[in-house]
Amino acid sequence: MTRCLSERRLLLCYSGESRAVDVTHLRGCSACAERFVHLRDDLDRIGRVLVTPAPALSHPPRAPSFNWRWAAVATAVLVAVIIAGLARPRSSRSIRVAAVPEGDASDFARDLDAALFTSGEVGVLPVANDEVEYLQAALGGGWPCTHEEMLNGECDGPVYALLADEE
């Protein structure tokens, strides 16, 4: 007497693809014969169900809960964004600033100051029309007199005349 048949061998017997030795065993073993009958009945029941029209699918009522499917999608998108961020070229991510020695910076500042604020340009100021003649007299060597100097006759030249006109 051979060993009892495995489920796989029983199925082969049911399918008509078993070896002769298995068929012989099945005929002589009541336990295997009973298992064979169960297998045949189960497959008949399954077959009868599956040849009937398939039931439709419907959405079961669900409480609003955490949706793992969308969570998986969100995680995948997040990972893709992170990977895309890491894959970008590093050179564009930061501006390189060269280190400047402190002494060089102060020299540069001094040169810049001298270039922008030359002493010759300091005197160039807007002058009112009534002051032009005074200014011209001063440049010509004269100097405005005070009122007292004028009265004492200590002023001469055009400056005096100008002051006299003003009086």
Add this chain to the structure above:
Amino acid sequence: MEALANRPVDYDQLYRAHRARVLRLCRLLLSDPDEADDVTQEVFLKVMRYQRANGAAIAWGPWLAKVAVNACRDRRRSGWWKWWREGGREIQDADLSATSSTPEGEALGREERWRVWRSFRKLSSRQQEVFTLRQLEGWSTDEVAEILGLSPGSVKRHLFRAVHQLRETLRGQP
């Protein structure tokens, strides 16, 4: 099964002889009657094109099964978004209470139907194909292997796993 095999093809005759079987196969593999109708039409459109292009007599039974299985596979692939949307769907209880057209169908318990269908839909696509062709359609192991492009040993393995899982379900184990 192959009454029309290797004979000159009359399209109408072919359609009448094989349509119901192809439709049932598509319904089992797609679990959607509307999709199954569409795919069945596609399959017979291919029959017509093949007939016009070749005209040679072939074994139409296996040819149709192969084309139908491939068309169902394509439909499942193209409908990935639908699958995604409907991933959480369950079998509708109301449909299980609907009586079958046969007395046998009526005699089946509502609970048993629910469990068997649910378990069948949980099988892998390959297991569903093998179980349907081998167990329900009655093709031999070698024919199933030819239709699905597998080895006979692989067909036996898929069939064993499918049968094991379905029987476990029938006994009330998940």
